[in-house]
Every structure is written in structure tokens, then in C-alpha cells.
Amino acid sequence: MSNTLSKIEKRTAYILILPAVFLVFSIILFPIFANVWISFKEVGLKDIRIPEPRAKKIVKSIKDNPDQFKVIYKLRNSSLILEIRDVKFQDKLPKNIKPINLDERCRVKSNKIYCEFGNWEAKYRENFQILLKSSDGTPINKKELKTIKPKLKGKSDNILLNTNFTLKNFKKVFFQNEFFDLLSTTFYYTFFGTIGSIVFGILTAQLVNQKFFGRTFMRSVLLFPYVGPVVALAYTWELLLDPYSGTLNNLLMNFQVIQEPLNLLGQKYLKINFFGFDLKLRLALTTVIIFEIWRYFPLAFLFILARLQAVPKELYEAAEVDGAGPLQKFINITLPQITAVISILFMIRFIWNFNKFEDIFLLTGGASGTRTLPINVYEQGFTISDIGMGSAVSIVIVALLLIFMFVYFKLIGKRADEN
């Protein structure tokens, strides 16, 4: 009895999860594997269109002969690169119409014309003509003739499905793509973005954890950058930071903080004289990191706040009795309580920042020293139109991500063992 019940249970479970698993598999897991496949191929953006045989139908009446019509099919191979084999053509005729002097490649069978055009090489074009005549004397309906569309079929190679593999893409990724520059920019962006958002998260959580007038309002406001649409926020920042008509530069010049406008998103380096040392600050990258911190510290804020509110009040009261000041309370009570949350946050934010595409793309488009790996995927795939290269860069990202996750789960496991 219980055995059959558990069988039913299993079967139901599989039925319930199958749709979700299928969808996630086909849209998320399959592409990750497909990336591996594509990254070993030389594929450009233009190669991925499957060649199609096409026909444009033109109906013409013939002078001096109202019973007859000429139909011209403008045939062509849609691809400029690949041939199409065994092209088959089919068109339907209205009932009262018969073709005369039909091409030898074609035959008629119960009001339908069938043709076999054989192989079309790339860029193939042909104007194919048929003369039509009314078989029983009733006039031909030109409109009806026009509305029927011919059907064409053909076989062609799909460049994605053949088995020609090459290592070229990976060679290019590692040796011709300023790979280490890309990698260091990505790490710089990821690391400082993550640290910054966590530091500001701690500060703001500490703020909101106290009682003051307008606290709930403050909590909502702090989350605005996180929930707002990235497109709107990025363009607003772009206008705000514009060197000539942007508010920030004009404000700073107005209050004489700077003499010359700063091109915060368009300038790669800024020379700063810091106590006699000449430093080169990566200006655009720093700006992008600040945007990143501005947009994502709310997540850290929320997590840390939730943790802070769960810290027992007695701990603080006991510390106060022992004569601890605010700083000591923060270091000895608050920080140890939130380290677990911080390590989770660090991991999540690190991985997500590592993959961040939209923010940089919208702010700088990857120019002036802000090209990270995800930006490079887009550039290779869609700006340079080299799908294979784009996939190869994606594979590098996935590999790095797997390493991060492995390290992270190792560390988490260790901590769990210790406790």
C-alpha cells in the first residue's frame, strides 16, 4: 500500500517539476553547453542565417491577348555564402487555369505546379516565367492569382551543425585580445564595486537600525536605486556627469572646486598630485564603479539590516553595563554578528558584478578603459560580428565563475565543519 503511494508520489513529483525543468534546461543550461560548441567554430553573425529559397510572384497581363497571363517568379537564394540543394517549388492555380509551354523542370498535377530546380549556388538568381490560359473561357481573376503564394523548399548546410572545429577563437582570446588588460579591468571593477557596496551597506544599515523620525521612509528611499530600471538611471547619470552641460561639473565649477570640467565618463586617466606623488587614477572606471556602488549597495543594506534587527538587544545592554562605548560595541558585537551575512554578500555581489553588463554598456559602452569581459562578449559577438569569439569569451567567464563558486562552497563547507 505504502509502496504504491510512494510510486504515485514520485510520478506526481516528476509531472509537477517537468515543465519548469524543461524550460530552464532549454533556455539556460542548453545555451551554456551550446557556447562550448560555438566557441570552437569560426562563425560570423552573417553565417547564422539559414539560406532560404525565395520567390517573388509578379502577374502581368499580355497585350492583345486578354485570355492569357504571364506570371514571373523572381527566384533567389537568400544567402550570399551557402548553396541550397534540391530546391522544390510548388504553386497552386485557380481552378479554371492551365499553364501553356511549361518549363521542362516542372509538371502539373491537379491544379498545382511542381518544379524541381536542383541546386542553387550562393547569390543564385533567376527569373522564371509561366504563361497561363483560361481553360474554359471564363476570365482569369488576376487578384486571386496574385494572392496565392508559392512554396519553396530546399536543403542547406547549417554552419552551426557541421563538425568543423578550430582552436582559433581561444588563441585569439588569450593572445590577441589584450586579455590580461580585460581581466584586470574586470577584477578591478568587481572587487572595488563589491567592497564599496558592502561598506556603504554596513553604514546605511547601521543608520537605519536606529530610531529616528522618517525611518521607514528612509528605508524605502535607500532602495530606490536598486529597484529603478537600469536604462533610466544610467542615462540620468550620463546627463548628470556630462562635461559641458552636466549638472555636476557645472556645480563644481560654480563653487570653484574645479577649474576645468572633468569628462568623468570619457577620460581614461586622471593625473593627481597626491602629497608630491603623481598618481594616475583610472577616471572612467572609477566613475563606473561609483555608479555600481550607488546602484547595488541597497542589496547589502537590506541583508545587513535584516541581520542587525535579529541581534539580541541584551548583548548591547550587557556591553553598556561593562562600560563599552559605541565604537567598541560596533567592533565587538555588531561586526561578529554580521560577518556571515557579509561573506555571503561578498560572494553574491562578486559574482554578479563580475558579470555586470548593462551598467557599463549604457554608461560608457566599454570605452575609455572600462572594457570588462562581459562587455567584450557583446563587442566580439555583435560589434565585430564574430559569434565564435563572443562564445569563447563567454566560456572564459563561465570557467572563472565555476572556480569562484568552487572556492566559495569549499570555504562555506569549512566554516560549517568548524561550527
Place this chain on the structure above:
Amino acid sequence: MKTKSLIYYALISSIFLFSLVSIWKILVTLQGIELKNFNFEIIITLGIAISFLNILIGDKLNYLIKSTFFALIFTFIDGYIVQVMPIWYNIGIFGILIFFSLKINKYNQKYLATEHSSQIVVFDFLTLFGIVLFSFVILFPFYMMLITSFKTQAALLINPLDFSINFNQDFKELFKSYFVIFDTYKFGRYILISTFVSVGTVIVTLLFAIPAAYAVARLNFFGKNFLSTSILIIYMFPAIVLVIPLYTVFSQLGLRNSVGGLLIVYTATTLPVAIYMLQGYFRSIPKELEEAAIMDKLNWFGIIIKIILPLSIPAISSVALYVFMIAWNEFLFSLMFLDNPNSFTLSRAIQYLSGDAETPRQYLMAGSVVVTIPVLLIFVYFEKYLVSGLTAGSVKG
């Protein structure tokens, strides 16, 4: 009283005062008033003087009289002696000073003599400082977005610092950018498409996620643990590595430029979060209810519809709101998949607008306001649900 505490108190409070006054000055400058200087030295000196006076006077004067007295002195020096300013500027300064004086009122000689008082003072003011500064830094871009959408290109170029809006002009003139984006750039259509895609994603995601989450939460089957950990790992994988294969496959299947294709992708990317959040909630529902239902010969389908769904309306609505917000804000896939202006979503439409360098910025900002307002409204209105969901580890970004 400790000297150290006194010095800390005077310095930090005057810096706080300076930051308040400076933010007010920035806002005033943005109304077209010419102000070239923050007058750091003067404000700090005044602040320190007021802080010391506050300690000296202590409780000898009623605190309201004391505050008004400080505020009047400061306003007079700042608004009439240092520079001559319009009356509304001075009213603002007066208000800030009243607020400041009331804040420092609680510090007196006794207070500054207690242990750790210097630290406490610093922490108090840092808190206040943080609240003011963070609110300003966060709200300012939103404020700018809104104001810019009401300005004209010419006015913006002549004086980028003039944020004042002329409310006397015609309603149609004031909302001109909005009329233009709806008439010329078909934003009405994009709103409909975005709404359709987002609501569609919510419905399809819930249809797929509720049964799956129930199975993961309640039923025993082979591979269950594997499934629940892989949900989390899949959730970590970024959209950018999916883009190229999906682009090629969708191109070959003719699904690009279709709202349907977008809907499939959004559903798949939000499913792991939705399942994760829902199964957590389903586990918290008492099992006895279902056991009773099995006794009544209800099948699994009946259990989900009649017992689980009515009990988990808060969780389901929080997931629904999230998925809606993710789909509404999504940009990468809409950039990749849509290149026909007839099937743009709002985000893609704004990006398309900005691609044309000729597009005046007020139209761009009007579009941004249109895409931002629905999410912010939803967020503020349903904040309670959303915040609890967020900490359950959801929205990706």
C-alpha cells in the same frame, strides 16, 4: 566636562551644520540664484560659536527661545552681512538652524562629562550626517530626471544649473516632452508591450513555478536534493553568457523580434528565483492540512488549488511583484532580441532614442520618468512584501 568631548562636539556639529547649509545652497543654486561660495570658514566658525554658546547657556534659557536666538543670529550674518540673499533662502537657512539648534540642545556640560561622550557625540552626528547625505545622493538623480523632463533644450543649454520650473506656462507647454514621446515616438505602444511582456512573464512563471515548488517542498523523489541545489547555482549564472547561443538559435527559429520569444526567456530566467522563494514558503505550511485532504481523496492537483494556493497568497503576490519588476526593468535581452521599433519594450525604446544624438535630452528623461514611475510606485506601495522577499535572496542585479 571633558575638553576632548567639547572639542569633538564643537567640530563635528559645525561640520554637520556646514553640510546641511551646503546642501541647501546647492538646491538654491539650482533654482537659478547665483551663489559662488560655500563660505566654509565662516560657516564653520559660526557653527563652533553656536555650539559653545549652547553649552554656555545650557538650561538658563528656554530651549525654544535659545534655538530662535541662534537661528536669527546665523541667518542675519549669512543672509545680510556675508551676502544678500532673497527672503526664501533665508527662511530655509532659518529652518535648518532651528533644526540644528534643537539637535544640539540635548548636549550640556553634564552630558559631555559622561564616559564615552566624545564617541557618542561623533556617532550621533555621523548618523544625522549620513541620513542627510545618503538621502541627497540617492534622491538627487531622480530629482534631476523629473526636472529635466519639464525643461526645454534651449533652457538646459543656456544654464544647466537652472532647475526652476515655470508653472505659469500652459499645461501643454509644461508637459510638452511627454506629449512628444507619446505622439512622435509611440511610447503608448511601448508601455503596452512592456506591460504585456511583464504581466505575461508573471503568469507563465507562476504557472510553472507553483507546481515545481510544491514538488520540491513536499514530495519525495529521486534527485530532489540535486534539484534544489542546482536551482541556486543556475540562479548565479549570468545572462551575458546565454546571449550568443540564444541569439543564434532564436534567429534560426524566427523567434527574434517577437514578444513571445522575450517572454520565454524572461520566464526561464526568473523561474529559479520563483521556485526558490515559493518552496521556502510552502515548507512553512503545516503538513496536517494536506494529510486531511488526502483522507478526503483529494489528488495533488486539488491539494495545490484548494489548500496551498489560498494559504500562500502573500508569498505568491510577493513573487509576482518581483518577477514583474525584473521583467519590466530587463534590458540585455530586449537589446539583443528586438531590433524592430514595432516590438520594442520601454527600456529598449529609451536606449533606441538615446542612440540618436539629435534626440533632445528632455525627451530621454521624460521616457526615463515613464519607465521608472510604475516600478517605484509598486515598490513603495507593496514595500512590506517586497523587502521580506528581497532578503529571502531574490532579485538579481
